[in-house]
Amino acid sequence: MAALFKAGKALGLCVSGCRSLSSLAELPEMHQMMRQTCRDYADRELGPIAGKLDKEHLFPAQQVRELGAMGVMAIEVPEALGGAGMDYLAYSLAVEEISRGCGSTGCVVSVNNSLYIGPILKFGTQKQKEQWITPFTTGEKVGCFALSEPGNGSDAGAASTLARQEGEEWVLNGTKAWITNSWDASATVIFATTDKSLKHKGISAFLVPMPHPGLSLGKKEDKLGIRATSTANLILEDCRIPLGNMLGSRGSGFKIAMQTLDSGRIGIASQALGIAQAALDCAADYAHKRTAFGAPIGKLQAVQFKLADMAVAVESARLLTWKAAMLKDAKKPFTKEAAMAKLAASEAATFCGHQSIQVLGGMGYVTDMPAERHYRDARITEIYEGTSEIQRLVIAGQLLKEYAS
Amino acid sequence: MSPASVFVCLSLTLLSDYPVIRVKPDNSGVVTDGVKHSMNPFCEIAVEEAVKLKEKKFIKEVVAVSCGPTQVTETIRTALAMGCDRGIHVEVSGKDYEAMGPLQIAKIFAALAKKEEASLVILGKQAIDDDCNQTGQMTAALLDWPQGTFASEVTIDGEKVKVVREIDGGLETIKISMPAVLTADLRLNTPRYATLPNIMKAKKKKIANMKPADLGVDMVSRVEVLRVDEPPTRLAGVKVETVDDLVAKLKANGTI
Numbered sequence: 001m002a003a004l005f006k007a008g009k010a011l012g013l014c015v016s017g018c019r020s021l022s023s024l025a026e027l028p029e030m031h032q033m034m035r036q037t038c039r040d041y042a043d044r045e046l047g048p049i050a051g052k053l054d055k056e057h058l059f060p061a062q063q064v065r066e067l068g069a070m071g072v073m074a075i076e077v078p079e080a081l082g083g084a085g086m087d088y089l090a091y092s093l094a095v096e097e098i099s100r101g102c103g104s105t106g107c108v109v110s111v112n113n114s115l116y117i118g119p120i121l122k123f124g125t126q127k128q129k130e131q132w133i134t135p136f137t138t139g140e141k142v143g144c145f146a147l148s149e150p151g152n153g154s155d156a157g158a159a160s161t162l163a164r165q166e167g168e169e170w171v172l173n174g175t176k177a178w179i180t181n182s183w184d185a186s187a188t189v190i191f192a193t194t195d196k197s198l199k200h201k202g203i204s205a206f207l208v209p210m211p212h213p214g215l216s217l218g219k220k221e222d223k224l225g226i227r228a229t230s231t232a233n234l235i236l237e238d239c240r241i242p243l244g245n246m247l248g249s250r251g252s253g254f255k256i257a258m259q260t261l262d263s264g265r266i267g268i269a270s271q272a273l274g275i276a277q278a279a280l281d282c283a284a285d286y287a288h289k290r291t292a293f294g295a296p297i298g299k300l301q302a303v304q305f306k307l308a309d310m311a312v313a314v315e316s317a318r319l320l321t322w323k324a325a326m327l328k329d330a331k332k333p334f335t336k337e338a339a340m341a342k343l344a345a346s347e348a349a350t351f352c353g354h355q356s357i358q359v360l361g362g363m364g365y366v367t368d369m370p371a372e373r374h375y376r377d378a379r380i381t382e383i384y385e386g387t388s389e390i391q392r393l394v395i396a397g398q399l400l401k402e403y404a405s
Numbered sequence: 406m407s408p409a410s411v412f413v414c415l416s417l418t419l420l421s422d423y424p425v426i427r428v429k430p431d432n433s434g435v436v437t438d439g440v441k442h443s444m445n446p447f448c449e450i451a452v453e454e455a456v457k458l459k460e461k462k463f464i465k466e467v468v469a470v471s472c473g474p475t476q477v478t479e480t481i482r483t484a485l486a487m488g489c490d491r492g493i494h495v496e497v498s499g500k501d502y503e504a505m506g507p508l509q510i511a512k513i514f515a516a517l518a519k520k521e522e523a524s525l526v527i528l529g530k531q532a533i534d535d536d537c538n539q540t541g542q543m544t545a546a547l548l549d550w551p552q553g554t555f556a557s558e559v560t561i562d563g564e565k566v567k568v569v570r571e572i573d574g575g576l577e578t579i580k581i582s583m584p585a586v587l588t589a590d591l592r593l594n595t596p597r598y599a600t601l602p603n604i605m606k607a608k609k610k611k612i613a614n615m616k617p618a619d620l621g622v623d624m625v626s627r628v629e630v631l632r633v634d635e636p637p638t639r640l641a642g643v644k645v646e647t648v649d650d651l652v653a654k655l656k657a658n659g660t661i
Contacts, residue, residue: 033479033486033604041598071601084601094601 027093034086035093038072042101050102053228054373057220059184060105060228067105068139072098073112077121081129082137088263088325092270096318099274100281103377104228106274108142110267111180111229115385116143119189119205119260123248132187132207141186144210145264146176146234147257153178154390156191156257157200161236163192169240170206172214176234178384182217183230185210189260190234191253203253207245214239225376263328264385265338269321269345272381273314276349279356279374280310286360286369297359306355313348320344336398342381343391349378411464411525413455413489414514414540415471416445416532417480432632434503435534444480447529449487451589453596454559455527456488463561466490468521472505472513474498478612485607486599492612493517497624501617504626509617511543516620518548523584525566530555530588541588551581554588 027035045063053060067073075091077083084090091113099106120132135141152158161174172192179188187209195202208215218233248256284307287298297303321344324337353375357364364371382388427436444452455467469484471477472495481492495513497505518526526548531538545552553559553568557576560567570577571590599607617624645651655661 029479029482030604030608033482033599033607034601036483037486037599037601037604066598069600070598075601079602085605086601090601 027089030086031090031093034090035097037070038094038097039100041067041070042097046098046101046105050104051367051370051373053102053104054225054377055227055367057227059230060102060108061184063102063105064108064142065139067098067109068137071137072109073139073142074117074133074137075113077117077133077137082134083117087329088266089322089329092266092321092325095267095270096274096277096321099271100278101274102228103271103275103278103374104226106271107226107229108181108184110264110271111144112136112142114264114267115145115260116181116185116187116189118263119145119247119256120207122259123205123252123256128207128244128247136187142181142184144179144181144185144188145260146179146188146190148176148178150175150177150233154387157203157254159191159193159200159203159253160196161190161192162196163194163204163206165194165243166240168243170243170245172206172208172236172239172241174236175218176236178221178231179234180229180231180384182232182234183220188234189247190236191257192236193253194250198251200254201251203257204250205247205253205256206241207247208239208241212239212241223380225373225379261385262335262338265342265391266321266324266328266334268381268385269317269324269338269341272342272345272349272378273318273321275374275378275381276310276314276317276345276352279349279352279371279378280307280314282369282371282374283307283310283352283356283359286363290360290363303359306359310348310352310355313344313351317341317344317348336395339386339391339394339398342386343388343395346378346381346388349381350375353378410466410468410521410523411455411458411527412514412518412521412523413448413452413467413469413484414510414526414528414544415448415452415469415477415480415484416529416540417442417471417473417477428633428635432634434630434633442476444483445529445532445534447531447533447589447591448480449529449596450591450593451527451529451587452484452487452489453594454556454587454589455525456597457594458525458559458561459488464524468493468523470495470514470517472497472510472617474502481612482607483599485610485612486604487597488603489610491610494612494614495620496614496616501624505624506626506628507537507539507543508628509622509624509626511540511547512622513617513620514540514544515547516622518544518584520620525583526550526586528586528588530590541586545586548584548586550584550586552586552588553579553581555590556587557590557592559587559593 071084072094074083075086075094079085095106095110098109117133136143147156163170163172190206190208191203193202194204214237216235221231223231287303288296290297321341324334324341327334327337356371357375360369360371363369429436458464459467467489469481469489469492471481478494481494485492528541541554555571556568557571558569565580565582566585567580
């Protein structure tokens with residue numbers, strides 16, 4: 001086992017998986033370098049503009065292109081297809097650092113990597129991968145993932161977007177809601193049912209280019225946070241696509257969606273960690289500088305307890321996230337851990353966002369300081385890609401399975 | 406005839422935006438334990454220039470070199486991730502490292518450049534922790550090579566290098582023959598971020614290890630640091646109401 005671990009470490013892999021969490025005291029050198037690169041980029045290029053992107057609802061197109069050139073938009077994609085060829089732990093680190101600079105940009109990176117490229121990488125044919133992944137590795141194009149509908153979010157199995165076959169084409173009809181990246185995407189992975197009577201077993205996944213005849217976008221939602229991303233409805237009215245645009249086999253759409261969300265959860269957990277860390281950094285820095293009652297407020301126990309609680313929340317969520325990523329990289333089951341990571345990280349983000357404003361007092365409430373943006377950005381992480389309530393159901397389901405005799 | 410190899414000589418410095426640098430209690434130097442170190446910003450610019458020259462096919466190989474303790478290999482690895490082909494780590498640690506100054510470093514770089522038959526040696530103009538601005542110049546002198554320092558633009562023209570230098574009066578353009586030493590100034594270029602695939606590739610690139618003794622360099626310092634002190638604490642200023650008051654006060658304390 002030790003020899004295998006050493007060999008694995010030499011190759012930069014976390015072969016040991018869940019067994020050697022102690023090895024995480026020091027990440028492999030390659031991961032550290034990659035993390036530092038993303039951190040430098042976030043500090044220098046994203047931090048200074050994040051406030052503007054948020055205020056003006058601007059999609060960070062230039063930054064997405066630069067991140068694409070660095071390989072960050074397609075981290076897990078093999079080099080042969082144009083990606084960085086790294087593992088999910090590297091992806092988690094990258095998303096966290098990017099999100100620390102700008103929560104919206106981190107969201108774009110996560111959605112492109114996990115929700116759009118993820119299912120195509122896993123379930124697509126070689127031809128589909130070349131057509132639908134390679135152009136989306138450079139940052140020139142981003143993709144989106146269309147599962148939720150106005151009538152069902154958590155209840156994904158009740159999809160009512162219909163797909164019927166007509167000759168050599170699929171014809172799609174229906175509406176998808178809350179689609180991140182919608183206005184900036186060049187393609188979507190979309191879920192529709194070919195047979196409502198089969199319930200979730202009738203759902204299939206399809207690849208649709210954007211723009212495309214028969215596919216239109218609803219108005220951009222005016223959101224509380226992650227305002228630099230576009231969120232809107234996708235409206236399908238007799239949208240025609242070739243038969244070859246089905247992703248995976250007929251009826252496997254629900255399975256594809258669930259497996260995609262499992263991995264996506266690690267991405268969102270990482271985004272939440274980045275936002276939480278940014279909130280903690282803001283509060284800790286302020287605690288040094290702001291004086292009250294004759295000393296920096298960091299000397300007051302009330303503030304110290306808050307900072308300590310924030311740090312514990314972030315660090316424990318981070319280790320859960322890394323564990324989930326390492327299990328996935330080791331090709332072990334990771335559904336439970338991914339749900340735990342997403343739950344812990346998103347709740348840590350909202351907690352840190354809230355406490356950070358509290359530490360800053362009045363300054364936390366105004367836009368001069370980033371604390372209020374972190375508070376607003378954090379909130380969505382408890383909702384999308386599976387609400388905290390759904391995560392609890394997933395965890396409990398897995399747990400009870402383990403205890404069933 | 407394209408020049409064969411370029412040496413980029415790197416320095417590891419205290420992180421530029423670290424909150425507080427403290428003087429050691431015995432005033433012998435600055436506390437470096439536990440302080441984050443990274444590649445000297447001017448050295449990053451030097452690496453970027455070397456890699457750009459290679460991409461434009463003016464040179465075949467870029468070698469990243471640095472002197473210091475084991476920590477320095479991280480810096481070399483970063484340079485490899487930016488596009489250098491191989492690295493050389495000259496190991497200097499402990500008391501030798503604390504006493505190491507521009508002259509010792511220049512001797513090492515000069516010996517290596519000669520040994521490996523480099524056509525160009527590029528360095529950052531100065532390290533941001535000691536601000537010496539001597540290593541490049543000393544290296545050129547030891548090698549008896551021409552030098553283009555404070556470079557804000559570098560163009561290779563056959564066997565010569567055209568260097569635009571930033572000087573107090575403005576910009577000076579010189580043409581020097583290779584082999585030569587260049588030092589990079591701020592506006593030479595904007596260093597790239599290492600791409601993830603290049604970080605992966607950097608893992609496979611070689612970093613050779615050696616000691617100053619292997620190069621016949623004696624590390625004895627001719628400089629003895631007597632004392633390091635913090636700058637005097639800034640005193641509060643005095644507000645005055647009128648210009649006359651200001652002039653009067655300046656006259657009173659002997660400034661004018």
